[in-house]
Amino acid sequence: MTEDSAPAAQERDQERDQEPDRPATHAVPPGLLALFLAFARMSLAGFGGVLVFARQAIVEQHRWMTADEFNETFALCHFLPGPNIVNLSMVFGARLRGIAGGIAAFAGLLLPPTLIMTVLAIIYARFGDVEVMRRILAGISCAAVGLLIAVVFRMMIPLLKRLDAVALILMLGLFLAIGVLRLPLQAVLLVAIPVSVGATFLMRRKVAA
Amino acid sequence: MNAENQIWALISTFGLMSLFAVGGAAAAEPEMHRIAVDVHHWMTDKQFADAYAIAQLSPGPNVLIVTLIGYAVAGIPGALAATLAMCLPTALLAYYVSRLLNRPSQSRWPGLIQAALVPLSIGLMAASALILAQSTDRTIAALLLTATVAVVASVSRINPLWLLLVGGLLGFAGIV
Numbered sequence: 001m002t003e004d005s006a007p008a009a010q011e012r013d014q015e016r017d018q019e020p021d022r023p024a025t026h027a028v029p030p031g032l033l034a035l036f037l038a039f040a041r042m043s044l045a046g047f048g049g050v051l052v053f054a055r056q057a058i059v060e061q062h063r064w065m066t067a068d069e070f071n072e073t074f075a076l077c078h079f080l081p082g083p084n085i086v087n088l089s090m091v092f093g094a095r096l097r098g099i100a101g102g103i104a105a106f107a108g109l110l111l112p113p114t115l116i117m118t119v120l121a122i123i124y125a126r127f128g129d130v131e132v133m134r135r136i137l138a139g140i141s142c143a144a145v146g147l148l149i150a151v152v153f154r155m156m157i158p159l160l161k162r163l164d165a166v167a168l169i170l171m172l173g174l175f176l177a178i179g180v181l182r183l184p185l186q187a188v189l190l191v192a193i194p195v196s197v198g199a200t201f202l203m204r205r206k207v208a209a
Numbered sequence: 210m211n212a213e214n215q216i217w218a219l220i221s222t223f224g225l226m227s228l229f230a231v232g233g234a235a236a237a238e239p240e241m242h243r244i245a246v247d248v249h250h251w252m253t254d255k256q257f258a259d260a261y262a263i264a265q266l267s268p269g270p271n272v273l274i275v276t277l278i279g280y281a282v283a284g285i286p287g288a289l290a291a292t293l294a295m296c297l298p299t300a301l302l303a304y305y306v307s308r309l310l311n312r313p314s315q316s317r318w319p320g321l322i323q324a325a326l327v328p329l330s331i332g333l334m335a336a337s338a339l340i341l342a343q344s345t346d347r348t349i350a351a352l353l354l355t356a357t358v359a360v361v362a363s364v365s366r367i368n369p370l371w372l373l374l375v376g377g378l379l380g381f382a383g384i385v
């Protein structure tokens with residue numbers, strides 16, 4: 001969807017050589033099995049959240065999407081109801097291979113961890129105490145937050161490179177409203193989404209003029 | 210209640226909940242606790258806390274705590290029913306909305322709206338990271354671990370699993 005945005009396209013042409021976040025090709029989409037396996041792998045690696053591994057696989061390893069395309073697809077899935085990374089698997093898979101691709105990615109994301117969870121549930125029902133697990137979890141959680149900070153930073157890079165002041169101010173505003181002031185999410189989005197759409201509209205009209 | 214009724218209760222509960230879970234599974238966590246522990250008495254408070262820990266500790270999307278709730282209610286069929294009810298309807302919705310927005314057309318609004326959501330999405334993720342950091346990093350050692358991982362993962366292409374493993378070992382040793 002970035003193709004119709006002139007500044008983004010120009011930027012990416014200039015960055016062709018040093019930017020690692022360019023897809024190798026759009027011409028050869030992966031097959032259904034490849035989609036299933038790719039999502040199964042990111043899911044099984046995804047301790048403490050799959051987003052970190054999804055971005056790494058889709059943008060950096062397979063180069064199925066640019067950093068901008070990933071941001072836009074994730075943003076859409078983020079603001080639609082439901083678990084965002086599950087939404088992403090369906091939307092991403094369907095974009096490459098139609099509804100069958102969506103289901104392949106969705107199944108790859110959910111099937112292996114669901115089986116593991118079920119086994120853990122059976123073990124838990126039998127033994128019931130997870131004190132050691134909780135200690136390990138405390139350490140993993142600290143590292144997982146660090147990874148989340150890093151992936152947020154990487155997702156910010158396209159905006160920073162473009163010096164997109166409007167986007168950066170909106171981003172900072174949402175961060176302060178939710179993260180620091182702890183305002184209710186629904187109310188903040190009710191204001192932020194129209195403001196952001198309006199600002200983007202005005203910016204693009206200025207660029208086009 | 211017999212087993213079939215239990216499964217319908219799971220499907221309707223999580224199917225409905227997923228439709229209101231905007232902004233990620235973490236936002237739905239308090240509501241899950243309320244429904245599973247206070248409303249339906251599917252689990253005790255401790256069972257729910259343990260399920261949350263197991264879901265965080267296992268690979269896969271953290272939303273899969275619903276698999277554990279489903280298992281506690283109705284065994285393996287319950288686990289599958291709860292997982293699909295929580296994940297499939299909204300994934301299909303996302304598919305249709307995405308297809309609608311990406312239909313080739315003269316209108317530039319779909320692309321514009323998607324582009325407009327990007328900074329909001331990143332800002333929201335950054336806010337989540339801050340809120341999570343405030344709840345997990347209660348000691349200097351924990352804060353240092355988070356900061357170190359953030360820097361290392363930002364500047365290098367190291368496999369994130371190694372960083373999680375280090376975190377797990379430090380946690381097991383009781384350091385963080």
